[in-house]
Amino acid sequence: MKPDTAMDTPTAFAKTPATRPVPTGPPAAPVRGFWGPFNAPITDWRGQRVWLIGASSGIGAATASALHARGAQVLVSARKTEPLQTFAAAHPGQNGNAAQAWPLDVTDAGAVAAAAQAILAQGPLDMVLYCAGHYNEMRASSMDLHDLRQHLAINYTGALNVLHAVLPAMTERGNGHVSLISSVAGFRGLPKGLAYGPTKAALTNLAETLYLDLQPLGLNVSVVHPGFVQTPLTAQNQFNMPALITPDEAAQAMIEGWRRGEFDIHYPKRFTRWMKLLRLLPYRAYFPAVRRFTGL
Secondary structure (H helix, E strand, O other): OOOOOOOOOOOOOOOOOOOOOOOOOOOOOOOOOOOOOOOOOOOOOEEEEEEEEOOOHHHHHHHHHOOOHHEEEEEOOOHHHHHHEEEHHHHHOOOOOOEOOOOOOOOOOHHHHHHHHHHHOOOEEEEEEEEEOOOOEEHHHHOOHHHHHHHHHHHHHHHHHHHHHHHHHHHHOOOEEEEEEEHHHOOOOOOOEHHHHHHHHHHHHOOOOOHHEEEHHOEEEEEEOOOEEEEOHHHHHOOOOOOOOOOHHHHHHHHHHHHHOOEEEEHHHHHHHHHHHOOOOOHHHHHHHHHHHHHH
16 A cells, blocks of 8 residues: 655645643653552643544544644644645644644555654654554455455554654653554454454554553553444444444543543443453353344
């Protein structure tokens, strides 16, 4: 997959702010007590710099818009240039928080590294949100190896490319937050989830490992498990999606999760709690239950 525009001039749609407001969010802190928050709660977004990768539409775009409204400077990335330009033009700002567009292809490690280097040259990042995603239904009876690899490249390897580019600077600073958007589809195997589900399961495992490794170094880590959200990806589904919510509702749930310092942010809970219960079932109960409820 090739980016729509080259990264030879990564600041084509961005202007370096003259000054950067001092972040008002609290520094990272270790967990205090068994019931304490996993992460430093984010209660004030003013002055925060947030890089959202996969923000041309859906959850990413809605979250970027919501954070910008709260005073954060949002830097949005995706393959398609035009939606990013449109977003940046619609979200001007004051005091250095105007939105910036950074088109790139997450499967191109060099492009990701170049964008990260240019962004970090402007100032440190307070949060990196990976929300790039690729989804097609697939069953083992009709495997498409190319598309399987495409899921892996975008949903998982792309996240590794971003982490490799930003973590050295974030760990050196000893502050910041990394958030990965996974899915309840990664909790357990599901019909038609041959390509998508395993990549989301990998993201969840990755986030858990990152938390164990990075929390002692002062960084915050969270993983997001959405249910069904009205996005271009889910628009292809030919079945009734229970508890379907809008991208704006998803963004609000994430912001609330970060405010509470949660590690596992899942929504809508009227659906995701049932999915969590399914994780506890033994296989002899799980397989028949899934076949019954899905009819597959």
